[in-house]
Amino acid sequence: MELLAVLEERGMVYQKTGTGGLGKFLEDRPRVFYAGFDATAESLHLGHLVPLMTAAHMQRAGHRPLILVGGATALVGDPSFRNTERPLLSQDDVERYAEALRTQMTRFLDFGPGGAVLLNNARWLMDLNYIDFLLHVGRHFSVNRMLTVDSVKARLETGLSFLEFNYMLLQSFDFLHLYRTWNCELQLGGADQWGNIVAGTDLVRRVEGAEVYGITCPLVTTSTGEKMSKSQPGGAVWLDPKLTSPYRYYQFWINSDDRDLGKFLRLYTFLPMDTIRELESDTGAGLRRGKEILALEATAIAHGRKEAEAARDASRALFLGEGGLEGVPSFEVSGDRVGRGMTLVDLFVESGLCPSRGEVRRLAEQGGLYTDGKRVTDPGEPVTLESLAGDGLILRAGKKRHCRAVLAAD
């Protein structure tokens, strides 16, 4: 099956350039393509996953990914559908973020010899000469046309600085530069990148007379309308295990809406379509089987098989009462701390399960606090050494937040 057809079947293609030439282009021979990621945070999150998975499919099909970190463009800020300018980042921040992103991406892409390459556009953008740039790049852009691009039009109402207005030119120049230096012929991006990508393919055609391509991935939303990127219950879901534990990552997937199961299996796992069709054909509670597989596979891709299985086992233990609790995130309490006097309120706050003492009391009043499966009626109850001994005490706040409090080793 053709790569493009595979991507389309999985729902990974939102828009594409060219009129039919793209399919053949991807089959003819291995190509070099690029996908840009702005290094504006220290971790990727769920919103970055689709382009990343798409890139992974493409690499598996023999193409070579260039991962572009926008060290320079992050300073400018992409105006695409955003309503505020971004805070300024220092070069140090960008470099730190870039390294973090690469680490996370190695789970998805092979950065070995001949494989994916990480590039920072600060390399070629920071020292541009303004007049040169205007003469060689700026001349190819029509302001009239730029104003008709959706992402710009959307910002015309709230305002858009000249700085941000230039973003499109810089991103287009990236494409031109990568075409020249790496023979990069395709750019992959999120749906919001369409305008920037098309501007890039146009620029390469005008300057180099070459036909290059662009693909955008859909902006995925859940069935309840939430963007994957932000505002998930309990905060954003990050790929960095320090920010979102593999257990919580697994839990995110298993808690997905019934209606999203098929879509998510296609987008976020490498399972063959036959398997996916079978899993999504279940009904009612039977869909839970598919969700467990979704959660296991998606977690395995992001954190490795071992972590994923531990997360699954912990989930089974907590929710179904089967098996061991090794994978449940644990939290160490020193015996000394207990000795100084510690109540359940302290314990829940210090474990990170609850943000404040008031919150613990509120939860207790509403009947949402548990220790070892028993509802807590008095959060002021002292914590004893015995209760933490051995396997520790399983803390639970609400239906789904768990943590295991254990006594520190020393």
Added chain:
RNA sequence: GGCGAGGUUCCCGAGUGGCUAAAGGGGGCAGACUGUAAAUCUGUUGGCGAACGCCUACGGUGGUUCGAAUCCACCCCUCGCCA
């Protein structure tokens, strides 16, 4: 640069001297119901404290007042119209 409108708690948005930790909505959280789903209903939603209470919060800084989100002065920022 001129004129006009505005900056309120996570978001939107009411509030024009004390009854205001601040209406209402959204979102979040919890409980019930369930399948760790959806929908629905109920409760809850700044921090510390067992509690009288204390602290922090209405763009910023000063001021008026027994008392200010609310009045005054200056400053910063956003939006609109004009130049």
